[in-house]
Amino acid sequence: xxxxxxxxxxxxxxxxxxxxxxxxxxxxxxxxxxxxxxxxxxxxxxxxxxxxxxxxxxxxxxxxxxxxxxxxxxxxxxxxxxxxxxxxxxxxxxxxxxxxxxxxxxxxxxxxxxxxxxxxxxxxxxxxxxxxxxxxxxxxxxxxxxxxxxxxxxxxxxxxxxxxxxxxxxxxxxxxxxxxxxxxxxxxxxxxxxxxxxxxxxxxxxxxxxxxxxxxxxxxxxxxxxxxxxxxxxxxxxxxxxxxxxxxxxxxxxxxxxxxxxxxxxxxxxxxxxxxxxxxxxxxxxxx
Amino acid sequence: xxxxxxxxxxxxxxxxxxxxxxxxxxxxxxxxxxxxxxxxxxxxxxxxxxxxxxxxxxxxxxxxxxxxxxxxxxxxxxxxxxxxxxxxxxxxxxxxxxxxxxxxxxxxxxxxxxxxxxxxxxxxxxxxxxxxxxxxxxxxxxxxxxxxxxxxxxxxxxxxxxxxxxxxxxxxxxxxxxxxxxxxxxxxxxxxxxxxxxxxxxxxxxxxxxxxxxxxxxxxxxxxxxxxxxxxxxxxxxxxxxxxxxxxxxxxxxxxxxxxxxxxxxxxxxxxxxxxxxxxxxxxxxxxxxxxxxx
Numbered sequence: 001x002x003x004x005x006x007x008x009x010x011x012x013x014x015x016x017x018x019x020x021x022x023x024x025x026x027x028x029x030x031x032x033x034x035x036x037x038x039x040x041x042x043x044x045x046x047x048x049x050x051x052x053x054x055x056x057x058x059x060x061x062x063x064x065x066x067x068x069x070x071x072x073x074x075x076x077x078x079x080x081x082x083x084x085x086x087x088x089x090x091x092x093x094x095x096x097x098x099x100x101x102x103x104x105x106x107x108x109x110x111x112x113x114x115x116x117x118x119x120x121x122x123x124x125x126x127x128x129x130x131x132x133x134x135x136x137x138x139x140x141x142x143x144x145x146x147x148x149x150x151x152x153x154x155x156x157x158x159x160x161x162x163x164x165x166x167x168x169x170x171x172x173x174x175x176x177x178x179x180x181x182x183x184x185x186x187x188x189x190x191x192x193x194x195x196x197x198x199x200x201x202x203x204x205x206x207x208x209x210x211x212x213x214x215x216x217x218x219x220x221x222x223x224x225x226x227x228x229x230x231x232x233x234x235x236x237x238x239x240x241x242x243x244x245x246x247x248x249x250x251x252x253x254x255x256x257x258x259x260x261x262x263x264x265x266x267x268x269x270x271x272x273x274x275x276x277x278x279x280x281x282x283x284x285x286x287x288x
Numbered sequence: 289x290x291x292x293x294x295x296x297x298x299x300x301x302x303x304x305x306x307x308x309x310x311x312x313x314x315x316x317x318x319x320x321x322x323x324x325x326x327x328x329x330x331x332x333x334x335x336x337x338x339x340x341x342x343x344x345x346x347x348x349x350x351x352x353x354x355x356x357x358x359x360x361x362x363x364x365x366x367x368x369x370x371x372x373x374x375x376x377x378x379x380x381x382x383x384x385x386x387x388x389x390x391x392x393x394x395x396x397x398x399x400x401x402x403x404x405x406x407x408x409x410x411x412x413x414x415x416x417x418x419x420x421x422x423x424x425x426x427x428x429x430x431x432x433x434x435x436x437x438x439x440x441x442x443x444x445x446x447x448x449x450x451x452x453x454x455x456x457x458x459x460x461x462x463x464x465x466x467x468x469x470x471x472x473x474x475x476x477x478x479x480x481x482x483x484x485x486x487x488x489x490x491x492x493x494x495x496x497x498x499x500x501x502x503x504x505x506x507x508x509x510x511x512x513x514x515x516x517x518x519x520x521x522x523x524x525x526x527x528x529x530x531x532x533x534x535x536x537x538x539x540x541x542x543x544x545x546x547x548x549x550x551x552x553x554x555x556x557x558x559x560x561x562x563x564x565x566x567x568x569x570x571x572x573x574x575x576x577x578x579x580x581x582x583x
Contacts (some may be wrong), residue, residue, distance in 0.1 A: 175530030252559030
């Protein structure tokens with residue numbers, strides 16, 4: 001296996017049963033490659049959040065095994081795993097508790113035992129990247145929802161984990177906040193981070209993700225690049241997803257033999273194709 | 289003639305502990321049979337406006353509310369919130385915030401009991417509602433052990449059972465997967481038509497909600513900055529509210545001299561229009577029409 005194909009997380013036939021007896025994962029096998037952006041999608045209650053909680057050892061498999069950088073998560077502490085995998089949960093309020101924005105970001109660093117001068121630098125750096133530095137001394141609860149979400153990302157980014165997991169980063173976010181989150185994801189990618197997104201946002205995924213894993217009822221039902229997974233109507237139905245709008249348009253045109261494929265995911269590509277066809281058609285009439 | 293249910297003129301509002309006005313010069317008329325999609329950046333005042341419609345402002349929040357207001361005959365400054373409950377239904381982003389009882393049945397009964405509806409009639413209405421919203425099998429379940437999609441349905445049913453004239457929904461699908469979100473908004477649209485309500489829907493997921501809207505209102509910094517037909521209004525404000533891929537595509541085609549007229553904002557409708565333009569039949573027909581005109 002080449003270096004670029006290194007599996008940073010290996011998921012091997014994992015089962016998980018909650019104490020109340022709910023079988024949330026039922027034989028999940030997959031992986032996360034170093035440096036990739038992968039999305040985990042699927043219906044409400046499919047087991048997505050349960051799965052990512054295994055990545056830093058918050059949950060341990062009932063059966064099967066998860067390895068993070070070759071460490072078996074059952075035999076490794078959450079603290080050690082969290083240095084490698086940082087998780088930003090869907091509701092930022094569940095993970096914010098410090099009195100100031102600065103302390104919020106500094107908290108995990110202090111926990112990991114970084115010296116104070118390093119902590120100060122790291123906090124400043126992370127807050128600057130997420131455009132929150134001006135709120136340093138404010139209470140996290142004074143911030144807007146979008147800002148709190150970014151603060152939760154900053155507090156994970158500051159301790160520099162190799163893998164960053166974002167649970168529903170765009171849910172309930174307005175357009176401008178979504179744009180900001182896209183920028184952040186691009187930046188993290190540039191920094192060489194491995195990114196796992198748990199998301200329902202089909203349109204968002206088509207723009208940024210290399211690989212999609214679709215889950216349903218505790219199992220993985222499909223896996224592959226967006227143009228393959230999101231054009232498979234069977235998978236889309238079973239995953240409670242909707243096909244991307246452009247796929248729906250191109251499928252209809254493909255059905256009338258007006259396009260030679262239906263996996264268009266970018267407005268640029270599809271509009272270029274349609275415009276050239278329209279020019280052709282118009283040229284056709286004038287020559288008649 | 290269209291029946292007006294909501295009338296706001298020069299309305300502004302300031303929260304009690306705020307120095308600035310959260311709403312400024314709001315002019316808004318809402319009519320029966322409308323589905324108004326209310327959008328804009330977080331903090332623009334959408335939710336504040338919604339709270340005027342159900343009287344939470346000023347009854348619960350206090351603050352300074354100015355301007356002319358008529359919500360189905362009521363002025364929230366002179367009417368207690370309880371009175372609004374029968375006229376204005378409200379569904380929140382997080383259904384757990386509005387579900388209180390240990391069974392779905394009790395949840396549905398609560399509002400009617402409060403209004404003093406006789407028990408026999410309550411039972412009849414509950415049976416109807418459970419059937420209408422496809423939640424019969426949940427009757428004896430606790431709302432708290434349901435999936436978020438089911439919870440949202442129960443919340444909607446418990447609001448609709450009161451037969452409100454105005455329905456307000458504040459991001460009802462934020463926690464739902466795409467298919468459940470589509471079904472939820474589809475159901476809301478259907479109920480709006482059946483019960484001839486005015487529905488005001490706050491929703492960020494334009495790719496799902498836009499197709500159901502009869503009108504789009506865009507807010508920014510406490511003001512209404514655009515108000516009109518869905519496609520036109522989104523195109524005008526896409527720098528601030530974004531545009532779903534099919535709207536971006538139609539913009540691209542238009543700017544290249546190939547406008548695609550779509551009456552329904554669903555991808556298949558747009559595809560059909562493109563097919564019509566591209567296929568020979570469509571061209572022939574246009575030619576025939578032009579010939580007729582020339583004659």
